[in-house]
Amino acid sequence: xxxxxxxxxGLLRDSVxxxxxxxxxxxxxxxxxxxxxxWRPEVWKAFAEDLGILGASFPEELGGLGGGPTETMxxxxxxxxxxxxxxxxxxxxxxxxxxxxxxxxxAKELIxxxxxxxxLTAFAxxxxxxxxxxxxxxxxxxxxxAGWVLNGxxxxxxxxxxxxxxxxxxxxxxxxxxxxxxxxxxxxxxASGIVMRDYPTVDGRRASEVSFENVxxxxxxxxxxxxxxxxxxxxxxxxxxxxxxxxACGVLHKLHEGTLEYTKQRKQFGQPxxxxxxxxxxxVDMFIQVEQSxxxxxxxxxxxxxxxxxxxxxxxxxxxxxxxxxxxVGQNAIQLHGGMGMTDEMAIGHYFKRATIIExxxxxxxxxxxxxxxxxxxxxx
Amino acid sequence: MDLDFSPQDVAFREExxxxxxxxxxxxxxxxxxxxxxxxxxxxxxxxxxxxxxxxATPSWPVEWGGTGWTPTQKxxxxxxxxxxxxxxxxxxxxxxxxxxxxxxGTQEQKERFLPRIRDAIDWWCQGYSEPGAGSDLASLKTRxxxxxxxxxxxxxxxxxxxxxxxxxxxxxxxxFLVRTDPNVKPQxxxxxxxxxxxxxxxxxxxxxxxxxxxxxxxxxxxNVKVPVENRVFHENQGWTCxxxxxxxxxxxxxxxxxxxxxxxxxxEVSRTEPSDxxxxxxxxxxxxRKVAELEIDLTALEFTELRTxxxxxxxKGPGPESSILKIKGTEIQQRLTELxxxxxxxxxxxxxxxxxxxxxxxxxxxxAHGVAGVYFNTRKTSIYGGSNEIQRNIxxxxxxxx
Numbered sequence: 001x002x003x004x005x006x007x008x009x010g011l012l013r014d015s016v017x018x019x020x021x022x023x024x025x026x027x028x029x030x031x032x033x034x035x036x037x038x039w040r041p042e043v044w045k046a047f048a049e050d051l052g053i054l055g056a057s058f059p060e061e062l063g064g065l066g067g068g069p070t071e072t073m074x075x076x077x078x079x080x081x082x083x084x085x086x087x088x089x090x091x092x093x094x095x096x097x098x099x100x101x102x103x104x105x106x107a108k109e110l111i112x113x114x115x116x117x118x119x120l121t122a123f124a125x126x127x128x129x130x131x132x133x134x135x136x137x138x139x140x141x142x143x144x145x146a147g148w149v150l151n152g153x154x155x156x157x158x159x160x161x162x163x164x165x166x167x168x169x170x171x172x173x174x175x176x177x178x179x180x181x182x183x184x185x186x187x188x189x190x191a192s193g194i195v196m197r198d199y200p201t202v203d204g205r206r207a208s209e210v211s212f213e214n215v216x217x218x219x220x221x222x223x224x225x226x227x228x229x230x231x232x233x234x235x236x237x238x239x240x241x242x243x244x245x246x247x248a249c250g251v252l253h254k255l256h257e258g259t260l261e262y263t264k265q266r267k268q269f270g271q272p273x274x275x276x277x278x279x280x281x282x283x284v285d286m287f288i289q290v291e292q293s294x295x296x297x298x299x300x301x302x303x304x305x306x307x308x309x310x311x312x313x314x315x316x317x318x319x320x321x322x323x324x325x326x327x328x329v330g331q332n333a334i335q336l337h338g339g340m341g342m343t344d345e346m347a348i349g350h351y352f353k354r355a356t357i358i359e360x361x362x363x364x365x366x367x368x369x370x371x372x373x374x375x376x377x378x379x380x381x
Numbered sequence: 382m383d384l385d386f387s388p389q390d391v392a393f394r395e396e397x398x399x400x401x402x403x404x405x406x407x408x409x410x411x412x413x414x415x416x417x418x419x420x421x422x423x424x425x426x427x428x429x430x431x432x433x434x435x436x437a438t439p440s441w442p443v444e445w446g447g448t449g450w451t452p453t454q455k456x457x458x459x460x461x462x463x464x465x466x467x468x469x470x471x472x473x474x475x476x477x478x479x480x481x482x483x484x485x486g487t488q489e490q491k492e493r494f495l496p497r498i499r500d501a502i503d504w505w506c507q508g509y510s511e512p513g514a515g516s517d518l519a520s521l522k523t524r525x526x527x528x529x530x531x532x533x534x535x536x537x538x539x540x541x542x543x544x545x546x547x548x549x550x551x552x553x554x555x556x557f558l559v560r561t562d563p564n565v566k567p568q569x570x571x572x573x574x575x576x577x578x579x580x581x582x583x584x585x586x587x588x589x590x591x592x593x594x595x596x597x598x599x600x601x602x603x604n605v606k607v608p609v610e611n612r613v614f615h616e617n618q619g620w621t622c623x624x625x626x627x628x629x630x631x632x633x634x635x636x637x638x639x640x641x642x643x644x645x646x647x648x649e650v651s652r653t654e655p656s657d658x659x660x661x662x663x664x665x666x667x668x669x670r671k672v673a674e675l676e677i678d679l680t681a682l683e684f685t686e687l688r689t690x691x692x693x694x695x696x697k698g699p700g701p702e703s704s705i706l707k708i709k710g711t712e713i714q715q716r717l718t719e720l721x722x723x724x725x726x727x728x729x730x731x732x733x734x735x736x737x738x739x740x741x742x743x744x745x746x747x748x749a750h751g752v753a754g755v756y757f758n759t760r761k762t763s764i765y766g767g768s769n770e771i772q773r774n775i776x777x778x779x780x781x782x783x
Contacts, residue, residue: 131657156728197743199731202592202730202754269516273516334591338516339510349757356722357729357730360730366668366723
């Protein structure tokens, strides 16, 4: 049994942390989030060129550094600490994860683009009617000669305004909620027939409502086999959830540390408020939640490579823990900061907002609790 | 022990319902649906309509404009307002300052200020908290020294800073706690002053809160001259007024009727919002159970409030038990916003405050707009009016005698 990181992973963490300390402090982030574009392409370039982290989790034969989920975890925890808005998960984990399995020359080329920082992907999976179900799809792709014609509407596609390509789930067969008949396409954003309505999100990102109106795609747009993408999609989304849990750990650490720091310096009734037992116990409970979240995030990364059912169970269990911790730690961080926690000026509220959105990302706590129930308990019953 | 409505009560409910339906400004209703901030005129418009009808200040003594309604009628009144989605009458003048004035004020002060509060002529704000005095309010440092002005009259010269002043950007007047004697124990050196916000030396600076709104402010007081006759009650006995006011603030804070309305809205939304399993969200056993638990919690709060009101009408003022209402009331308000955000699913994430209306209207269902902002903003309720931790201290000390 070993929960330690390799020396390389330690160096990776240090270099990411050092870069973010220099280039991603709270004021710089705030300015970027408020800017017209809402992100900093030069930071992305630095991720590719100076840090090499866009290729950290890709195999060497694809031009990566030969790492895996643990490298992603290390990066994402640091990103959580700095509230990085740039679309690492949707590009590297989802886009890269799906393309890696496609095996075509077109896909390899796109992976080269991802590693080099020139290709950014946004994951267009959710639909207005489907809530957190991956397979509830009204978006269709119809065979058209050698290629495809895409029609449909995707909801809250985070990072779409920044992306060069959209990863789109669409139905090529089956009924609206069937796993069978689901396909994945990689769609250049420049394709004609794409209509995007962009807007900011409460946690400082940008997203779009994306409509596809008879968007014509070549055969190379299809990722994997037509109509059989469901297992791959579930696997890659589980990997993305694991990475999101790692990001959440960074956010949770900052919420807890910030609260400790604030309550030690804030004085009321002639003493630091951290001296009050009721607040001490609250901060201990927050700490327990943070530690449990770190444990579940490790667990998730250890099991993310297991067969589908075991993997899904582990990932959903981790997401339930993370979701609950995000709520409890987030809410109490604000509460213990008092009025100051309510201000836009202090960083703590921005961590709380990110934590709140993470609760629902790739499925809410209830969604994953139910998935866990189905996999773990219903089978035994 | 009964909760039956008499025929008169039923008729009263009908009268109230009709009046609201016929008189509530439609343009205000439209604005409430958007995320646009309400203007001072918006806030005052409904209050003034009620003032004309004589219903702006039901809880006041009849001689100053109270309606003399029974507790049942007041209960009906707050329910009907909530269910008609009217904007709330702002509490600062009507339910916070006014009781202090009629309890501790001079006849001149009552005559000068109460009618203008009732008729929504003056907008009042609260100058209590300071950067260094939040939960420990009595440690406040804003200083008021007696001086004789060039006109030979007596003044207080006020210097200091107040914070979290809600809607202070609109205020004509403010009621302030200031230190008039720094050499005694903190509670014994505080006075209660009424300050004209147009007085030279007052600066109001916005504080933007985490959801992006401008509701609260810092208020800086730099050599602000306040006529001595604007002090309520005796010098150095302002803490008595402050405490009385806080108890009124706490009992109003339960917000049962509004929470009932929001619960109804949550049920409506979750009947149309899809669950993961294609049915409506309200058919999802996990979500349904949370709504049921919340309803039960709210019923318990409602009956606790009714018991408190029954006690008040039999002559007891709101006591330290009102802290229960504050704790449970705000917890329920917060839980409602949590579930509303959860119900919105993906569409909880868009931040549409600065997005043009015609674009925003195309992004997700209308009922999801702003739910995250409301959730974030509502975190304040367990912090303001004496944090919920402080409320527990009050119950421990004053009710349980610990």
